[in-house]
Amino acid sequence: MLDHLGLSTADHLRSRDFYLRVLAPLGYGLMTTIGKDITGGDEVFGFGPPQRPVFWISKSGKPCGGAHVAFSAGSRAAVDAFHAEALAAGASDNGAPGVRPHYHPNYYGAYVIDPDGNNVEAVCHAPAA
Template sequence: MFDHVKFGVSDYAASKTFFLKALEPLGVTVVTEWPPNGVELSQPQGKVSLCLHQTEEKPAHLHLAFVAENRRQVDAFYRAALEAGGEDNGAPGLRPRYHANYYAAFVIGPDGHNIEAVCHEPEALIRVGTISAA
């Protein structure tokens, strides 16, 4: 829906570290950096990006929701984000008030932003094949 989101952060190094670690399970890496304190992050062959830059301004808190391909990625995002210093704002799970397959996790990042990973797909079914003797 968007090309990129850019916002200011109060501690560039901490925010860059947080977002790279928290979004690593979603395949997000550095696309480019610009001096002195700016970075663009995206998924491989991504068409959208997240840009962070150092600022002294006090931005309003944002809610950023990242697409996860499956529920395992949501779970991995949540663990990685907490390990990166994020604060729990909603453990991985279904949010049926949005829709039946809305599986998401929420953390608060270094500047108080609500960061979410969400999968809209039903849980993957594991099919076990059987072999029968003739």
């Protein structure tokens, strides 16, 4: 089981602002910023649900790109809101919200490509209300 995940970004401030918007419908927020005094370089940003940061972004100048990250959503409406907010924040559509029965009958997900080329998903596993 994963504890946390980090991605390298070309522009960590742009990515911070992107993820602030995109993760809000899922209940995630910016939990912490690790400063230059600790990192010796640029800030590192940790996002998560209210308990603790589980998703980290940092600047490398050379983003990893091509990674796939899936965030759990509490409802299908949250998946829809994630997708809409991501597109409004400049992401590219990589799969509109909908059921993906090839995974399982209640798999409801949406996919976008973030500013660094990563495939970012929100998924709800609950049956339709």
